[in-house]
Amino acid sequence: MTTAYIDSVPLDRSAHLVPDDFELPYRLARIGQLADDVRACLLKMIYLAGSGHVGSSLSCVDLISVLKFDRMNATDDVFVLSKGHAAPAWYAALMVAGELDPEEIGTLRRIDSRLQGHPDRSRLDLVAVSTGALGQGLSVALGRAEARRMRQEPSMAYCLAGDGELQEGQMWEAIMYAGARQLANVTLLVDHNHSQNDGPIDAILPPYSLPDRFRSFQWHVQEINGHSHLAIRDAVLNARANQRQPSVVIAHTQKGYLTPGQILLNGSHSGSLTEQIYEDAIAELERTAR
Numbered sequence: 001m002t003t004a005y006i007d008s009v010p011l012d013r014s015a016h017l018v019p020d021d022f023e024l025p026y027r028l029a030r031i032g033q034l035a036d037d038v039r040a041c042l043l044k045m046i047y048l049a050g051s052g053h054v055g056s057s058l059s060c061v062d063l064i065s066v067l068k069f070d071r072m073n074a075t076d077d078v079f080v081l082s083k084g085h086a087a088p089a090w091y092a093a094l095m096v097a098g099e100l101d102p103e104e105i106g107t108l109r110r111i112d113s114r115l116q117g118h119p120d121r122s123r124l125d126l127v128a129v130s131t132g133a134l135g136q137g138l139s140v141a142l143g144r145a146e147a148r149r150m151r152q153e154p155s156m157a158y159c160l161a162g163d164g165e166l167q168e169g170q171m172w173e174a175i176m177y178a179g180a181r182q183l184a185n186v187t188l189l190v191d192h193n194h195s196q197n198d199g200p201i202d203a204i205l206p207p208y209s210l211p212d213r214f215r216s217f218q219w220h221v222q223e224i225n226g227h228s229h230l231a232i233r234d235a236v237l238n239a240r241a242n243q244r245q246p247s248v249v250i251a252h253t254q255k256g257y258l259t260p261g262q263i264l265l266n267g268s269h270s271g272s273l274t275e276q277i278y279e280d281a282i283a284e285l286e287r288t289a290r
Contacts, residue, residue, distance in 0.1 A: 017097065018070045024230075027070060031229045034096055035065035036285050039258065041092035041105065045115075047278040049108040052117070054265055054273065055255035057089040059193040059226070060160060063251055066232040067158055067189075068093045071240075076155035078144045080129050082137020083162040083191060084118035087127075091115050094126050135168025137161060138188060142178050145186040156240060157186045164196030167205045172217075178246040179218035187239040188219075188248045191226065193255040214248050226251025227260075259288045 018030045038061050046052035060083070072079060081090050088108060094100035107113035114124040118132030129140045141159035148155050165171060178186055190210070194201050201207065211221045220242045224231040232251065239247035256264040262284055265277070273281070 028229050031070055034069045035062055037096045038092045040285050041095050042088040043281055045088050045105050045108045047273040048106040051272045052088055053085040057086045058257050059253040059255045060086050060191045061089050062227050063189050064089050064093050066229055071236045078128050078157045080137045080141040080159045082159050084131030087119050134165045135170040138174040142174055145183050160189045163192045164201055166207050175217050183246045184243045186246045190250045191253055192250050193253045195255045218245050220245050220247040223250045226253035
């Protein structure tokens with residue numbers, strides 16, 4: 001099954017979520033199709049807006065797609081996008097899932113739009129938390145997780161953060177708290193694209209030995225390829241099965257990831273898409289349609 005595009009809007013909008021009766025190979029294929037729909041949607045969104053965090057949004061599409069379309073319980077689980085500048089990826093996932101009107105695709109970053117450059121819950125209740133000031137999302141996710149545990153609810157709190165965000169002190173206060181409280185119903189996904197606004201993370205403030213740091217705070221640690229839907233899915237399943245401690249999934253990704261071997265805008269943090277760059281990107285997605 002392949003997906004065709006008309007001006008980057010997916011034509012096939014049936015069965016948005018991955019059916020429960022799909023066997024694993026078909027589940028992974030369907031996740032891949034939906035992830036490409038998300039890429040096409042966010043590219044159009046940023047192109048029409050004239051600016052946006054292209055690279056940062058593309059690097060986390062696969063993580064968001066596995067959660068949104070396959071692993072997350074939309075009714076009970078909570079998702080906090082701590083790296084709020086990747087909001088186009090979440091908005092696009094909501095559109096592909098049929099929860100957000102595609103007619104709003106051209107309203108990103110406009111005054112009075114529901115789709116602000118960073119998630120604003122006062123405008124859009126399809127985001128759990130207003131984020132943008134980096135380092136704060138995990139603390140909120142922990143609060144949600146703690147409340148669910150007190151109510152004995154079998155749900156999860158997922159938080160997606162950037163690797164540059166781990167330079168924030170509040171992140172490590174939250175990490176220390178979660179380990180001490182053994183909050184096993186929280187999973188932190190780190191979009192480890194090795195880059196931040198001012199350049200390569202290793203040249204600014206390198207996060208040496210991230211796995212060892214998390215383990216020292218009593219976290220369950222997994223390192224994966226953040227563009228492998230199978231690896232992401234397995235890691236999320238393992239995290240949910242771990243009832244002893246909070247889990248972190250360190251996902252190695254590439255900023256601006258479009259398709260295997262194709263990186264948009266040289267992996268820049270943010271920027272604008274010219275008509276040619278946008279059309280070439282959509283053509284690449286069509287060429288490699290799953």
